[in-house]
Amino acid sequence: MASSLRPSTIAAITAGTVVTGLVAYAIYFDHRRRTDPNFRKELKRESKRQARAAKEEAEAQGKEQKQAIRDAVARANEEGFPKDPEEIEAYFMQEVAQGEALCQQGADSIEASLCFYRALKVYPNPRELINIYDKTVPKPVLDILAEMIAVDTSIPVGSKASSDAGLSADDNPGISGIE
Numbered sequence: 001m002a003s004s005l006r007p008s009t010i011a012a013i014t015a016g017t018v019v020t021g022l023v024a025y026a027i028y029f030d031h032r033r034r035t036d037p038n039f040r041k042e043l044k045r046e047s048k049r050q051a052r053a054a055k056e057e058a059e060a061q062g063k064e065q066k067q068a069i070r071d072a073v074a075r076a077n078e079e080g081f082p083k084d085p086e087e088i089e090a091y092f093m094q095e096v097a098q099g100e101a102l103c104q105q106g107a108d109s110i111e112a113s114l115c116f117y118r119a120l121k122v123y124p125n126p127r128e129l130i131n132i133y134d135k136t137v138p139k140p141v142l143d144i145l146a147e148m149i150a151v152d153t154s155i156p157v158g159s160k161a162s163s164d165a166g167l168s169a170d171d172n173p174g175i176s177g178i179e
Contacts, residue, residue, distance in 0.1 A: 065110070069144060072114045073151045081122050088122045095119035103138055113144035117152075120145075126155050 032039050082091045099115030102108070116133060123129045130149075133142060149155050 065144075066147065068110055069113075069147050070151055072110055073117065073148050076114060076118055076121070077152070081118070092119045092122050095122075099137075099141075103141055109140050109144050112141045113148060116141070116145050117148045120149070120155060121152075 033043065082088050095115045095118045099112050099119065102112035102115060116137060120126050120129055120133075133145065137145065
């Protein structure tokens with residue numbers, strides 16, 4: 001005996017049943033949320049647990065990023081930097097171009113920052129270059145670069161360089177964390 005229901009009718013009935021079940025569950029959940037104080041407390045606890053877990057995860061990622069930054073700076077310093085003026089100029093241009101390309105590609109911010117850091121290490125006036133970076137480099141990359149500069153104390157951008165140039169941390173908010 002053949003069924004008198006068409007497949008489209010069966011699909012419509014199934015969809016209607018599923019939607020009705022979801023609406024009924026939403027009404028039940030809302031009623032329970034409004035009337036049951038223990039349920040509300042449990043929802044608040046769960047929300048706090050999730051917020052705490054997210055905060056701990058963010059702190060862990062921050063620590064991992066700081067360690068990655070320290071490792072990148074150490075790796076760059078181990079590789080060394082050119083000494084010949086012509087090599088320095090070519091190295092500087094190569095690193096800046098590579099950093100800009102990585103920023104445009106949306107690549108790893110640490111790698112892009114590392115390119116700008118290497119260029120900064122060979123530039124004769126680091127404070128001037130930092131001011132240029134402050135205007136041209138995206139903020140996430142600039143923040144990582146500031147951390148790299150804070151890790152490497154051999155780059156002369158401290159308070160003496162600021163006062164010599166007539167600049168303060170207020171004049172350059174992107175680099176305020178390194179002084």
